Amino acid sequence: MSTPLRMPAVDAPRANPEVRLNVEQASYVYAPNPSQAPLFTLEALSFQAKAGEIVAILGPNASGKSTLLKLISGALAPLSGRVFLNGFATHSLSPKVRAQRIALVQQESQLLFPSRVWEFVMQGRHAHSRGLHFESQEDVTTATNALLQVGAAHLSERWMDKISGGEKQRVILARALAQQPMLLLLDEPTLHLDIGAQVDLLESLRKLAAENRYTVVVVTHELNLAGEYADQVVLLQKGKCLRVGPPASVYQRDLLEQVFQAPLSVELTTAGRPRVTLFADK
């Protein structure tokens, strides 16, 4: 794999040194082959995020949320534009270096053979070790702290297939924390959780982002959770980025009704956070 690519200063704007994640006119096209019409296009879009910020990517199904997340994670190379993390293009990093800087929490992963919770969390240390990867005391400490941070220290000796969905989600998050990343990506992390567990998860994300100075990007369907917890919202529809900004400015009634094809109302809470109510009758 290629070595980390240092981008020249002209390509990576240094106007704001606090900017950690810089998505610059990034686009992507899915096509079975170059001669055929593309199946899906993600049009060029840009946004920036600082350390400690939570960015929510919102949009209906097939709006390009997962594609955007793959571009940010470096799993896909953008067709045009760039995605920079601290000045490095994410897709040109080697898998190992990428895993040291970017952690991805995917929808529930399936295990072939049972493993214990601590073994699973220890997988997050893989990118930080060498050779045969015998875990050091430092790795054990990091993994223990990661479990503590998500409130799952008591699960350490349990088997992964014997814990509840909410507990599993926290353990998967702990593995991502054990990677000690700069950028934490989450793909619909609240999908299989009940409402209480969803709020818990977002609460801990906000705390983690503040404490560890992570930049967090979360793909979600949950308008209200995003409105409550995100610093920025990226609103997508059919591969187009309609709006980027703080929730209060993006959550316009007409805009959301048009994107989600449902009648709704938007009000501001006392904290200045938007709250969306959906009406059942279409």
Add this chain to the structure above:
Amino acid sequence: MRPLTLGRLLLRCGILAAILFVVVVIALKMGAVQVSLYGLGRDLIHVLLGRSGALSTDYGMIVVDIRLPRILLAIVVGASLSVAGASFQALLRNPLADPYVLGVSSGAAVGSIIALLIENQLSISPAYSGLLTPLCASIGAGAAIAAVYFLGRREGRIDSSTLLLSGIIASSFLSAIVMFLMSTLSGGNLRGYSYWLMGSFSTLPPESLLYLLGIGFLIAAGAIYTTASDLNLLLAGEKEAMHLGVDVHRVQVVVYVAASVLTGLAVSVSGAIGYVGLLIPHAMRLIFGSDHRMLLPAAALGGAIALVIADTAARTVVAPSEIQVGAVTAVIGAPFFIYLLRRGLS
């Protein structure tokens, strides 16, 4: 939290190696000619000191020249098949994968027979002909796993049952080719080859091939072992492994090639011995867990132990005649395969 340490790894391997040693001593003792433990020990020390000429009796000669090479062969073949099985299970994310079930052994058998045909047709100097069979067998194994891998994919993902069916189809197709190729060989050989095909250690390969086998095993198994902790992450899927820092394509190439070489080497000297690569990694996983840093060496030693026992049974149970060791492993392995299949379905 109790991560694997080098000390614990070596201790466990030491215990398995001690068991292997005991099994080897018993296997040396068993047979038509009775040998005392004392005589056995003395003769082995002579061999280890390089003084084979000083063997006490004819019995010693039987043990050292006939039983010992056969046992060493069983050790290397058992270790090879078992490590190959553990590797395929991890790469294909399928607990039922093994060189025999996937048709890889049949691919290696086709390769071996093609090597024999080439040898018969062209007059190749004996120095190279010893290399030709394992080489062709490894290529045959590699081609078979490549074919099964692509046939086993559905919508870009490996589908467990499609993969197994592809393996079975490939296996029967390749066996048919083996039959066809064998019929073109002279009649005298035919019996010998059908015997070999079922898996047997009754005909010992030349000494040079034994060395090649040993060295080949060390290189290929060593290459797989360098990816041991990557294989742990691959169990969770290719994408997830990539996001955790595994260079997935490099690992896949290394392990597929090395596992094909292991299968090719094993089949070229002993035929297609089934189920060792399935049963042993499973047993070791039950005992030691699924961490490949522990599992791979445990599978190697366990495979060696199992095949030495199976071969000893094969040559003593119906003495003075003997059965193929492949028949012994199939009798034990096939019911186990069905058990795993049913457990997986429920």
